[in-house]
Structures are given as structure tokens and as C-alpha cells.
Amino acid sequence: MESPExxxxxxxxxxxxxxxxTQKQTSVPVKSSSISDDKERPTYIKFLVSNAAAGSVIxxxxxxxxxxxxxSGARIxxxxxxxxxxxxxxxxxxxxGDFGEVTNAIELILSKLLSEIHFEDGDDAEPISKVRxxxxxxxxxxxIxxxxxxxxxxxxxxxxxxxxxxxxxTYVGLNDRLVTVTGTLExxxxxxxxxxxxxxxxxxYAHSMNTPFSYAGINLSGYHGYSYGYMVPTVxxxxxxSVNYRPNGSRARYHNNKEDPSDSVTIGVADEHxxxxxxxxxxxxxxxxxxxxxxxKISDRGDFIADTHDRKVTITGTKSAICAAENMIKQKVASVxxxxxxxxxxx
Numbered sequence: 003m004e005s006p007e008x009x010x011x012x013x014x015x016x017x018x019x020x021x022x023x024t025q026k027q028t029s030v031p032v033k034s035s036s037i038s039d040d041k042e043r044p045t046y047i048k049f050l051v052s053n054a055a056a057g058s059v060i061x062x063x064x065x066x067x068x069x070x071x072x073x074s075g076a077r078i079x080x081x082x083x084x085x086x087x088x089x090x091x092x093x094x095x096x097x098x099g100d101f102g103e104v105t106n107a108i109e110l111i112l113s114k115l116l117s118e119i120h121f122e123d124g125d126d127a128e129p130i131s132k133v134r135x136x137x138x139x140x141x142x143x144x145x146i147x148x149x150x151x152x153x154x155x156x157x158x159x160x161x162x163x164x165x166x167x168x169x170x171x172t173y174v175g176l177n178d179r180l181v182t183v184t185g186t187l188e189x190x191x192x193x194x195x196x197x198x199x200x201x202x203x204x205x206x207y208a209h210s211m212n213t214p215f216s217y218a219g220i221n222l223s224g225y226h227g228y229s230y231g232y233m234v235p236t237v238x239x240x241x242x243x244s245v246n247y248r249p250n251g252s253r254a255r256y257h258n259n260k261e262d263p264s265d266s267v268t269i270g271v272a273d274e275h276x277x278x279x280x281x282x283x284x285x286x287x288x289x290x291x292x293x294x295x296x297x298x299k300i301s302d303r304g305d306f307i308a309d310t311h312d313r314k315v316t317i318t319g320t321k322s323a324i325c326a327a328e329n330m331i332k333q334k335v336a337s338v339x340x341x342x343x344x345x346x347x348x349x
Contacts, residue, residue: 270312
């Protein structure tokens, strides 16, 4: 995107020479001043967190979020515990303030969530996780750049994995996309700083600051097949501009031909990933059942889809409930496969 400063012309008297005009037009301090002004203006960023992570961010009686607001100077808002980003079971966090306040608040939140992952894993290695930023569709072109040049440079500079989803036409009225940043806290913060700085240059982003915080008015337009993603993985993996159609661990699927409101779909989940779908004490699958409204049954050990090592996961319910449950299962599996692929890339 061409910056507004490139259109600035001299308004001095007619006696101003061509050299003087050229010097004023190409003056570096003008651009630097504008960038500084952009970072001092009120702005915002939105990203997703799970219900469990949202509780951790809020803290007992709101103590943690109050402390984070005090430390950063930013305002931190969360969607209600039953208000999710369309197609997910994740809540929305919106942070507002100037550039420095917003990035400070993000770092406080991510640092806390990563420290809890580190504690649960009991691993000495620096934890790797992902954060999904919500970005207006109209702003994604600037992040990608011509031929993917901008996002490629962001990946190389930050060493984080960056993935931009396509616009999701499954939900009528949804004009946002997800930018997934994967890596250590330091890598994530470098990537977020680069992406956020780019967004500040886009007038569309500033105008979207006052759009509704909730996605309650977004409607499911119909049941579609596998979701797919424009994936920009970490450096050293597949080419940065490749389109990724992999189902994130979910493979074969079968439909019945019933016309009644209750339908049934069977998908395959790799045997080694069934544990993450179930969760400790069945916590994850209970959450998926409750949030989606679908009924989920996982085949017994050794009961695989033919010619695979994938367990059968049968989802029963309305088409919208099935779609929601399937998306949630894919996200659970993707959280493991992303970390596995990053681990292999580092070896």
C-alpha cells in the first residue's frame, strides 16, 4: 500500500524551486513522523482464546485482567462465555489503546498462557504455541503483499509461522479472517509487532475499530465440506505461498441420505490424536458436545476406517451442529499437528 505521505506536495509560494519540492517530497522525517503518529493514535487488536484460557486471563474475581490493564494501560474486553468466533469454540479478546499499550497487554496475556502450558508439560524447552488474530478481510492483502512478499519477509524476520485463512463464506456476514502466528513468545511478539504495524498503515483497519464486538448476528449459510486454508508456514517448511487443503488430521468422511433434521457424519481421526479430542477425563469431548449441540461417538481402539489407522468419529445432529463439532475437532487435532510439525522443522 502506498503511504499517504507520497502524495504530499509543497504548498509554498510559486517561487519554490523544483529541487526544493523534490527535497520536501522525499524527506524521510515526514514519513517517520507519520508512523510515530499512527502508533500514538487509539487502535485495537482482536484475537481468540479458548474458554479455559479466557478464565485464566480474567482471573479470580477479575483480578488478573484488572492487573494486566493496570500494567499495560490498555483496555481488555472478552466476549461472553457463550459467544464464540463463528465456526470455533473460542472466545474473542479485544485490546484497545495506543500501539505500545496494546502490544504490552498482548505480551502479558500470551506470557501467562505460555507459562501455564510450560508448567503442564513439565518440559524444559521453551514452549511453542499459536495465537489467532482476527483481521478484517479488506486488510489481509496488505499483510500478504504482492506475490506474498510482505508476509514472507515477516516470517523470515520473526522466525514465527504465519498462516492466513481464506475468507469463510460458510457464515453470511462474516468479514474477518484469522491470522495464525505460531512460535515461542519472542517469535510471536516479533510477528505480531510486524503485522500490527502493517495494519496501522491501512485506513480500513482504523475504520473497523467501532464495528460490533460480538458475532451474534452471523448466520450459518449451509453445511460445506472440509475447510481449507491459505497456509504460510514457518521458514524451512513447504513454500510460503502454497495453498493447504489438508484436513488437519481428519480424513475419510461418509454421509447418509436422510432428509430429516438429524444427520450423521463419520470422519477419521488418527489413532494417536484421539486423546486430544477426548481430553483429560473426557473434558474436551464434553465441551464439544455442549457447545455444538451434536452427539459424538468415537470407535473403540483397533476399530479403524478401512485401510487406515484412523479411528471413526461419528457426529450426529443438525447440519449446523455437525459443522460446528467437526470444526472444533479439527482445531483440537491441528493444535497437536502444528506443534509436531514445528518440532520436526527445528530438528
